Amino acid sequence: MILLVTPTAVDSTHGNGVTARRWSGILRDLGHRVEIAQEYQPGRYDALLALHARKSADAVRAFRADRPDAPVVIALTGTDLYPGLQESGVDPEVLAMADRFIVLQRRGLAQLPPDLAEHADVIVQSLPPVPSRPQREDCFEVAFLAHVRPVKDPMRLAGAVRLLPADSRIRVTHVGEDRDESLSVELAAESAVNPRYDWRGAVSREAALAILARSRLLVLTSLHEGGANVISEALAARVPVISSAIEGSIGLLGEDYPGYFPAEDTRALADALYAAERDENGYLRKLTKHYEKLAGQVDPALEREAFRQLLDTLGVTTPARRVSA
Known part of the structure; x- marks a missing residue:
């Protein structure tokens, strides 16, 4: 099972909530069980995926203390990366606990020191095609x-x-x-x-x-x-x-x-x-x-494949894709 920690409620319309719902769906589609929480919940997890380095710092610390051998992935958000990690209040000790990092666009890598950037993956957020709607004629x-x-x-x-x-x-x-x-x-x-x-x-x-x-x-x-x-x-x-x-x-x-x-x-x-x-x-x-x-x-297949490769890199076995009912 993978623990996905997000600083906002999973049903929220905030960016982190939208991302957490999509990522949990991708992980489940890859065959994993996923638990979503706003803080650390003790359990026998295979990995932690934490959204937001600063706001999920306590969860990262608690997970690492309970599961010292399980991989930790931290997804770095805009308020982590900009204007800079130090200025944003990101704890370097929390970053040192991570095995991999996710940034959501290519230039995010430049915000990381070289020793962290080499352990970071760029995963662009995806969405299926949104059908067009008739445009307003009055404006x-x-x-x-x-x-x-x-x-x-x-x-x-x-x-x-x-x-x-x-x-x-x-x-x-x-x-x-x-x-x-x-x-x-x-x-x-x-x-x-x-x-x-x-x-x-x-x-x-x-x-x-x-x-x-x-x-x-x-x-x-x-x-x-x-x-x-x-x-x-x-x-x-x-x-x-x-x-x-x-x-x-x-x-x-x-x-x-x-x-x-x-x-x-x-x-x-x-x-x-x-x-x-x-x-x-x-x-x-x-x-x-x-x-x-x-x-x-933004093809969802690309985001899904990026997560499959990330989990393979971490040694988190990806089961065969489940067949939908």
């Missing part, structure tokens, strides 16, 4: 799927759409949970008076994907990401993204992706949005073409 809809937290820089997009010319038809549909009281008060007030911005609060993941699937663009304004689930979702939905030029996005989309703007630059974001709406110099078509080339990297 150029832009999706913003982000919980209200400072690291997501959630007021940036609201400020950018205020700078758009009067002839713009852009309307933002923002869904995401209230996770910061002062920011949420500010965002609710903005949504009430800004006709281009509609913050709808928390919705189910299915509802969020439906909004994404009908939108012309997705926007990501984050200051840091370890490898955003929402980019995988947009790739699966074939919806191009305009993203802050952060390491976590560049590691997924590539240095040559044309849809970046400097983080915290409201004017640059507004200009990129308007260029996409008007398809200036084929800008929206360039984004779409590039995204179509990248879509294959």
Whole structure:
């Protein structure tokens, strides 16, 4: 049995919850029994997979004390890696207890010292294709799927759409949970008076994907990401993204992706949005073409094979794939 520890409830819409559900499904599909918990639960486990080095540190310590010979894998999240391991408060002693690490995009490796990077695997988060939905005809809809937290820089997009010319038809549909009281008060007030911005609060993941699937663009304004689930979702939905030029996005989309703007630059974001709406110099078509080339990297078969190889490396025997009933 594999113990999968996640800092958030497994049924949550937070990124760690979404990841934990998907990874547990992959491990079970490979034939393993999986127990998901938010803290260490004593048991005869074959391995520990811990999401978030800092928040799951106690679970790693407890597991290593109880099961000194069983392998430990730590998945390093955005708030572990950025701005840096030390600045994020990650305990070096906890990192030393791990046999392998997972990062969610290529540039995550650069955040690790060489002795840790050589024991790290890049596993891109996957998603089956998301069927497209009819686009709204009354506007150029832009999706913003982000919980209200400072690291997501959630007021940036609201400020950018205020700078758009009067002839713009852009309307933002923002869904995401209230996770910061002062920011949420500010965002609710903005949504009430800004006709281009509609913050709808928390919705189910299915509802969020439906909004994404009908939108012309997705926007990501984050200051840091370890490898955003929402980019995988947009790739699966074939919806191009305009993203802050952060390491976590560049590691997924590539240095040559044309849809970046400097983080915290409201004017640059507004200009990129308007260029996409008007398809200036084929800008929206360039984004779409590039995204179509990248879509294959979120194939669930690739993520599943990456986990199979990881477990083989650790000597955790992978049983033959179970046949579904």
